[in-house]
Amino acid sequence: MTEDAYLKLLAEALSRAYAPYSMFAVGAVVRGESGRLYSGANVENAAYPQGWCAEASALAAMVMAGETRLTEVAVMADGDHVCTPCGGCRQKLKEFALPGTQVLCYSLDELRATFSLEALLPHGFGPEYLS
Numbered sequence: 001m002t003e004d005a006y007l008k009l010l011a012e013a014l015s016r017a018y019a020p021y022s023m024f025a026v027g028a029v030v031r032g033e034s035g036r037l038y039s040g041a042n043v044e045n046a047a048y049p050q051g052w053c054a055e056a057s058a059l060a061a062m063v064m065a066g067e068t069r070l071t072e073v074a075v076m077a078d079g080d081h082v083c084t085p086c087g088g089c090r091q092k093l094k095e096f097a098l099p100g101t102q103v104l105c106y107s108l109d110e111l112r113a114t115f116s117l118e119a120l121l122p123h124g125f126g127p128e129y130l131s
Protein backbone atom coordinates (compact mmCIF):
# COMPACT_ATOMS: atom_id res chain seq x y z
CA MET A 1 0.00 0.00 0.00
CA THR A 2 1.29 3.46 -0.85
CA GLU A 3 1.75 6.11 1.82
CA ASP A 4 -1.11 8.06 0.22
CA ALA A 5 -3.44 5.07 0.46
CA TYR A 6 -2.39 4.51 4.07
CA LEU A 7 -3.09 8.17 4.89
CA LYS A 8 -6.50 7.82 3.24
CA LEU A 9 -7.33 4.73 5.29
CA LEU A 10 -6.39 6.55 8.51
CA ALA A 11 -8.35 9.65 7.48
CA GLU A 12 -11.41 7.51 6.72
CA ALA A 13 -11.17 5.92 10.16
CA LEU A 14 -10.78 9.33 11.79
CA SER A 15 -13.84 10.59 9.90
CA ARG A 16 -15.92 7.90 11.67
CA ALA A 17 -14.98 9.14 15.13
CA TYR A 18 -17.88 9.81 17.47
CA ALA A 19 -16.35 12.51 19.63
CA PRO A 20 -19.03 15.12 20.40
CA TYR A 21 -17.65 15.78 23.90
CA SER A 22 -13.91 16.19 23.41
CA MET A 23 -14.21 17.14 19.72
CA PHE A 24 -10.91 15.28 19.37
CA ALA A 25 -11.30 12.78 16.55
CA VAL A 26 -8.80 9.94 16.35
CA GLY A 27 -8.33 7.23 13.73
CA ALA A 28 -6.26 4.09 14.22
CA VAL A 29 -5.11 1.22 12.04
CA VAL A 30 -3.50 -1.99 13.27
CA ARG A 31 -1.65 -4.38 10.99
CA GLY A 32 -2.29 -8.00 11.84
CA GLU A 33 0.41 -10.65 11.47
CA SER A 34 -1.28 -11.66 8.19
CA GLY A 35 -0.64 -8.18 6.80
CA ARG A 36 -4.33 -7.29 6.85
CA LEU A 37 -5.22 -3.84 8.16
CA TYR A 38 -7.99 -3.09 10.66
CA SER A 39 -9.39 0.39 11.30
CA GLY A 40 -11.06 2.03 14.24
CA ALA A 41 -12.12 5.39 15.64
CA ASN A 42 -12.79 6.74 19.12
CA VAL A 43 -16.36 6.37 20.37
CA GLU A 44 -17.35 8.68 23.22
CA ASN A 45 -20.32 8.50 25.57
CA ALA A 46 -22.47 10.93 27.56
CA ALA A 47 -21.26 9.02 30.61
CA TYR A 48 -17.72 10.17 29.83
CA PRO A 49 -15.64 7.27 31.22
CA GLN A 50 -17.60 4.81 29.08
CA GLY A 51 -16.08 6.10 25.85
CA TRP A 52 -13.20 4.27 24.21
CA CYS A 53 -10.21 5.03 22.07
CA ALA A 54 -9.60 4.52 18.35
CA GLU A 55 -6.96 1.88 19.11
CA ALA A 56 -9.50 -0.17 21.07
CA SER A 57 -11.93 -0.08 18.13
CA ALA A 58 -9.20 -1.21 15.71
CA LEU A 59 -8.14 -4.02 18.05
CA ALA A 60 -11.73 -5.21 18.34
CA ALA A 61 -12.01 -5.32 14.52
CA MET A 62 -8.80 -7.36 14.35
CA VAL A 63 -9.90 -9.86 16.97
CA MET A 64 -13.33 -10.21 15.36
CA ALA A 65 -11.58 -11.06 12.07
CA GLY A 66 -9.78 -13.89 13.83
CA GLU A 67 -6.32 -12.38 14.35
CA THR A 68 -4.58 -12.03 17.69
CA ARG A 69 -1.09 -10.87 16.67
CA LEU A 70 -0.11 -7.48 15.29
CA THR A 71 3.09 -5.91 14.01
CA GLU A 72 2.24 -2.23 13.57
CA VAL A 73 -0.12 0.41 14.87
CA ALA A 74 -0.87 3.81 13.36
CA VAL A 75 -2.74 6.67 14.99
CA MET A 76 -3.99 9.84 13.30
CA ALA A 77 -5.20 13.03 14.98
CA ASP A 78 -5.22 16.73 14.24
CA GLY A 79 -3.40 19.27 16.39
CA ASP A 80 0.03 20.61 17.24
CA HIS A 81 1.02 17.70 19.45
CA VAL A 82 2.00 14.25 18.25
CA CYS A 83 -0.87 11.99 19.32
CA THR A 84 0.52 8.85 20.93
CA PRO A 85 -1.66 6.03 22.33
CA CYS A 86 -2.88 6.67 25.89
CA GLY A 87 -1.53 4.54 28.72
CA GLY A 88 -4.50 2.19 28.69
CA CYS A 89 -4.16 1.64 24.95
CA ARG A 90 -0.45 0.92 25.26
CA GLN A 91 -1.43 -1.91 27.57
CA LYS A 92 -4.23 -3.10 25.25
CA LEU A 93 -1.82 -3.10 22.30
CA LYS A 94 0.84 -5.02 24.23
CA GLU A 95 -1.56 -7.92 24.64
CA PHE A 96 -1.39 -8.62 20.89
CA ALA A 97 1.89 -7.02 19.79
CA LEU A 98 4.71 -9.12 18.39
CA PRO A 99 8.24 -8.13 19.45
CA GLY A 100 9.42 -5.09 17.50
CA THR A 101 5.93 -3.66 16.97
CA GLN A 102 6.09 -0.08 15.73
CA VAL A 103 3.69 2.75 16.60
CA LEU A 104 3.32 5.36 13.84
CA CYS A 105 1.87 8.75 14.80
CA TYR A 106 0.28 10.81 12.04
CA SER A 107 -1.11 14.30 11.75
CA LEU A 108 -3.82 14.78 9.11
CA ASP A 109 -1.32 14.81 6.28
CA GLU A 110 1.97 13.27 7.36
CA LEU A 111 3.86 10.90 9.60
CA ARG A 112 5.06 12.89 12.63
CA ALA A 113 6.81 10.30 14.78
CA THR A 114 7.56 6.59 15.10
CA PHE A 115 8.12 4.72 18.36
CA SER A 116 8.55 1.11 19.29
CA LEU A 117 5.75 -0.10 21.57
CA GLU A 118 8.55 -1.20 23.92
CA ALA A 119 9.69 2.43 24.17
CA LEU A 120 6.13 3.60 24.96
CA LEU A 121 5.50 0.84 27.52
CA PRO A 122 8.83 -0.27 28.93
CA HIS A 123 8.77 -3.35 31.17
CA GLY A 124 5.04 -3.70 30.49
CA PHE A 125 3.00 -6.52 31.96
CA GLY A 126 1.94 -9.01 29.30
CA PRO A 127 0.27 -12.39 28.86
CA GLU A 128 3.62 -14.18 29.26
CA TYR A 129 3.54 -13.32 32.97
CA LEU A 130 0.51 -15.57 33.40
CA SER A 131 1.75 -18.65 31.58
Ligand code: THU
Nearest residue numbers: 022024026042053054084085086
Ligand atom coordinates in the same frame (compact mmCIF):
# COMPACT_ATOMS: atom_id res chain seq x y z
N1 THU B 1 -8.06 9.12 22.12
C1 THU B 1 -7.90 8.08 21.24
O1 THU B 1 -8.86 7.59 20.66
N2 THU B 1 -6.65 7.60 21.04
C2 THU B 1 -5.51 8.15 21.54
O2 THU B 1 -4.42 7.68 21.22
C3 THU B 1 -5.61 9.30 22.45
C4 THU B 1 -6.98 9.72 22.85
C5 THU B 1 -9.40 9.67 22.28
C6 THU B 1 -10.09 9.37 23.57
C7 THU B 1 -11.12 10.49 23.62
O3 THU B 1 -12.27 10.11 22.86
C8 THU B 1 -10.44 11.65 22.92
O4 THU B 1 -9.36 11.08 22.20
C9 THU B 1 -9.91 12.71 23.86
O5 THU B 1 -9.13 12.15 24.85
